[in-house]
Amino acid sequence: MNYLDGKSAPGREDRLKANTAFGGTCSQMRNSARNGCFPDGGCLNLAGRRFAQTQGCQFTLSLATLNTLRNAVIVMHSPIGCGACSISNVGVNKSYKQLRDPLATGIIWLNTNLDEVDVINGGEKKLRETVLFADQEYRPETIIVANGCVPALIGDDVDSILSDLQTQTSAILVPIHCEGFKTKVMATAYDAVYHGILKNYIKMPERREYIAEPDLEKLKEQYRISRNVNILNVSSMSRADELELQRLLNAIGLNVNFIPCYAEPEDFTYALETSLNVSICGTHDDYFVQHLKEKYSISFLIDTIPIGRKNTERWILKIAEHFDLQEEARQLISAENEQLDKSLEPYRKTLAGKRVFLGGGEVRIVATAEIIQDLGMKVVGFKAHHLDQFVEPIFESLAEIDDVVVDVATNQPFEQVNLIKRLKPDVYIGHTGGHNISAKLGLPILPLFGPSYNYLGYSGTFEVARRLNRIVKNGQFNKKLAQNTRLPYKKEWYEKDPFTYIKKEDVV
Template structure:
């Protein structure tokens, strides 16, 4: 390995080095994540007929509204639910904003008649120490809505803590199960760890596919928490037969909270990409639903429906090298599980920041316990100042690692704006079909084959120019371009002379 390599080895080795403090796990300043406030708001934004009052400056409310609420309503077809602000000024920062908060709560309850009002603290209110809890208790009996303060000031925890905080706290909205409610919901499932945000596929095609599979074995879905769920669904959620985690890491907080508080069983597996993970997910649910026979019949039926195409496609994938972009660690680990277990490919996770060994501990433990220990490549560009998802330095380092790679035997899993020289599959651009489950496994396999089949056709020089402008050292506005391209591209990859691009698959 060249001097550009920071780490090359197995995930278990990286995990050990991180625990022993022998590799730096802190994120550099240029690799910032959302704050606790933002991730908390991402979860509460997934509860229908709920109004969020951001107790702070108006900019906090604006950001949440633009990034989450407007997107949620468009994706789910829900009516627009406003995000309210107490609009704290310099005067309020000095003298406090408790009176403004009380007035906002009363006005929101009267004007919008929500089921729930969430009062979210900002950095400003956390620093000055406004007694939000006292204000909430004073007005609780004066309003019709349920009300809950969320202490999520951004400086008070890293971004993961916002997810965990809200998922644990919304359990307070739930009703303890009774023998009658358990009997009524004995054939129901909650999918936990969902969130309403910019990822429209997360609560659309992917989750709909999981719902279809649950219903296929004769069970019902009570709720997707918190992916466009209602207060009524939350209240009865503890009486469901089982909580099935969507995302192992994010679903773990609410799953364990409900298990400890209400005794609701938890089925916790890795993201259900591919055949093996999907079968584990379904069988785990079936145990608590007492529908093991139905699950096995469904598994056989679903596999048979794709078997011929999948087995033929897999012949072209076995032994091929797959470079998996690792900045979304949970997704990368799940994809690697699918590529190795289901397609017999040779995956390497690239740009897996050592910080993820602590932040994604739950998923890593699960993967290692199931006997999978993928290779990890971390180059110096990953830890350099810049946008570590992709920049010129990391592209050059990866190409150096590959050397004289065979374009018909190597595929890159990542953004459509990354590494134009390598055949590429962008799962975020698969918008019209699920990526989870059996149909998702077939879809992904066919996308890989298509990328390899068209390896000799160079990707557009214009894409390359957009990503790496001449006389520039880094990535050019990829964040804004990626979303736009993802909306326009119907499938998995971009080809030269194809305009917007098209995957040559049915």
């Protein structure tokens, strides 16, 4: 699987056969994922749309991770509008960085501001000037160049420029090839970021060579490393989520380190001093952990995301099995479940029977559905950004979902609004930034993640229940919104099959 000899990571359409266009039931989706084809013969991987309203961009999604890195300046090699969404991350990123380093600054980014003239003459001169300015003005540990669509289309040789400038700068220069037009699966952005990290930050730490043999200190160091676990966090996790997972693994005797979000370049070097890399979400991390396994023989775990009690239990036991700590894990799980049952009882009375529609990343929404069922609520529909192999283990925690409707679509709000009109859920749980359509339909909304929300582990299950209870009891704002706004879709659209525009006839 070694892709590091290439300039950039391949698109997930090719590497994972990921899908961004599917409409049907959970049963049909799972069969399609196993067989690679739709039940009626259309190829799952090649499915597309005759009409598409919006599409995600891997450039902006790459920035969601890159903006979290400490001691870094981000150079967006693109027109000025690309990456403007970073403005919304300023406060959160600064706060999170300072939780790890009180002296950390917020996001520092520059844009090469490519215009029409640069499209003709090339943007390489602007890139050189911007990188040199960033190094001299901010003196960062690393300068990361995120390459946008325009320089990729006109042929700017970003890698050669940075290689040449490396002798003139004190910062480590890292190219990230995350051009939005190269893939329909915007989650390829995570591979693009890890591709740059693997090529520029990952190397064996020198400090291990300083311990003389057969020194007692070396034995202590080896024992410490043997109990180390890297948790691959994601930008949608809160600090409360991290502390919850750290608490659970510390309770069975393990040390925890979090990368890549809010780490600094040196952290990636010492991240090799571990016994196990644990993915929170396979959608984010498989590119990274598989390369570390191949090059450094570090074991990894990609199985489920610890959202909901069943998924959390499975996640803990899988990690414990690697370290032969199953008995300690079972004792912890038993104690946590007993306490959680008591905590959830009053919320079950309020929430039982409520119908829920979930939209967002495939792994997160299916895992969150386990909390919904635990509370006695009913899942009526999913809308996933894309579909790949990493969602399969999470379905095992759910009951009676074969007939639940699934829409695989990166954005495409016209399909979502049609489904919500048909399914008539009582609550919508969705990806941050995609709530406006559902709010205008009058639904109470729970964000699928947020910088101050706890979702993961046992405490996360309680928090989701507590917040659901609150929004179900107080949904007047969105009801008033629905009475005073209207959506841009004609009545005829709501009468059509929501999957009308998904092509199923494409075959190899």
